[in-house]
Amino acid sequence: MQNALAVVTVVVVGIMVGVEFAVAVFVNPILNRLPDDSTIAARADGGRVLGRVMPFWYIGSMVLGAVWAAMAWGGAGASLVTAATALLAVSVVMSVLLLVPINNRAKTWTAEGRPADWKQQAGRWDRYHYARVGVIVLAFALFAVALTR
Template sequence: MQDVLAVVTVVVVGLMVGVEFAVAVFVNPILDRLPNDGGVEARSDGARVLGRVMPFWYIGSVVLGAVWSTLTWGDAGASLVAAGASLVAAGAALLVVSVVMSILLLVPINSRVATWSQEGVPADWKQQVGRWDRFHYVRVGVIVLAFTLFAVALV
């Protein structure tokens, strides 16, 4: 059961990392290069769609990591098992950090972006999405590190 939980956690977190990495490195830069600020509506739609899905994905990842950490911590007798338990606990803690970052830094901007249309954007919209992008890069780094710790603990 614990092995299944570990694999499911790594897959779920890995997929989340892939989506967030793709948004940071490919999707948003492509949208920003569209002519006539064409990326505004796409970012707004993305903010609405992903804004509904990602909270469940992030919280679900935290729960999976926390449950895996709890189960692993109870088995922490041998030194290799204890090291794995520490890696899982650290990964789960990093996912908690990513959720807190999201709530405090990214969601407020994302909520504003979700209401924008080509006809109604604030004058500083480029600065706002730039700020969101910078926070997002940091969050991606945090979840990549969490995923790496989970993957190492799995093997």
């Protein structure tokens, strides 16, 4: 059972990392090269769509990690799983405190109704997102190493 949980956790977290990495490295840079009205529309839509899914994915990943850590307690790799789960908790806190407030504003923006500093807010979101991606990549790596123990 623990092995199956470990594999499911690595797969779920790995796919989440892939999505978030793609947003950071490919999607948002492409959107930023579009005309402003298109960038705003695309970011607002992305904020609405991913804003519905990602909370469940992040928290679900953290729960999977916590269950795996509890099952592995005292065994090989348990400290790695615990550290990875703690990093996922950090990513959730980062999301709630730093990214979600900006996203909640951005998903309501339109070409006609946008703040004067929308580019600065989008840039801030991107910088926070890069940091969050770093945190979840590290968590994924720890989970992957723990899986081999």
